[in-house]
Amino acid sequence: MIEDSLFDESMDENNMPDVNTSAPKESDSIPNTIAIDGPAASGKSTLGKRVADKLGYLFFDTGVMYRAITWVALQKQVDLEDESRVTHLAQHTALDIQSPSRDDGRQCDILADGVDITWEIRTPEVDRNVSLVSSYAGVREALTLQQRKIGERGQVVMMGRDIGTVVLPDADLKIYLDASAEVRAQRRHAEILKRGEKSDQDQVLEGMHKRDRFDSTRKIAPLKPAEDAIIINSDNLNEEQVLLQVLFLITQRSRHQE
Numbered sequence: 001m002i003e004d005s006l007f008d009e010s011m012d013e014n015n016m017p018d019v020n021t022s023a024p025k026e027s028d029s030i031p032n033t034i035a036i037d038g039p040a041a042s043g044k045s046t047l048g049k050r051v052a053d054k055l056g057y058l059f060f061d062t063g064v065m066y067r068a069i070t071w072v073a074l075q076k077q078v079d080l081e082d083e084s085r086v087t088h089l090a091q092h093t094a095l096d097i098q099s100p101s102r103d104d105g106r107q108c109d110i111l112a113d114g115v116d117i118t119w120e121i122r123t124p125e126v127d128r129n130v131s132l133v134s135s136y137a138g139v140r141e142a143l144t145l146q147q148r149k150i151g152e153r154g155q156v157v158m159m160g161r162d163i164g165t166v167v168l169p170d171a172d173l174k175i176y177l178d179a180s181a182e183v184r185a186q187r188r189h190a191e192i193l194k195r196g197e198k199s200d201q202d203q204v205l206e207g208m209h210k211r212d213r214f215d216s217t218r219k220i221a222p223l224k225p226a227e228d229a230i231i232i233n234s235d236n237l238n239e240e241q242v243l244l245q246v247l248f249l250i251t252q253r254s255r256h257q258e
């Protein structure tokens, strides 16, 4: 059974940290759509990729779409305060996410109108501006539509801020991955250094606070856990322990019967 093969021999189920789960359902089929939401650098991408690989599902990080539109707008020197121009860009830019073409640490290739912008979308300038771009109703509408289409095909692990609340409100399993701003800033700082770039941890923390505030207070699709999401705080858990908790939850959940 898939459920048995989810756990590697190296993973010790008995050592799993406590987790608050709701009662298992009767069927034993695995969740078809898995939503992972949470603030910046809470570990969503690493977790999502590992869960998707385990299940043979599509891994889809929706944040890259908002980042890509932000990068395109900056590149074209569009005034980011000009909501209608930014929205027009979101509606007319062809975004494509493909399997990785290079072995340079990327999880996939991100293309905007055919141009590979996989690393460009991770710059501090994009970090600083992406929350403004993603607060625009028209931008969200254009991107949510594409995300939902992909999600509705099933066999997907989708990450973002509003997946469980707006994009896939009927997702079979919803995880909200949280961590304190300090821990998240430490992780993001280490990620940037690992890419060989300069980083200042205090600045990373400050930027993270700003983005959290912006994302969670915006009017449309704010960052918040769905009512039926399971909240995992990863402050004191390593990647492996978070993965174990989620695999455990997966074995407990059944696919929604249509």
Ligand code: CDP
Pocket (backbone or CB within 6 Å): 039, 040, 041, 042, 062, 063, 064, 066, 067, 130, 131, 132, 134, 159, 160, 161, 162, 163, 211, 215
């Ligand atoms: O990787 P990190 O956690 O820093 O952020 P991300 O997931 O790449 O998302 C970048 C930004 O896109 C977030 O700060 C949000 O403003 C926006 N976003 C969103 O509004 N809705 C989503 N479903 C995903 C990202």
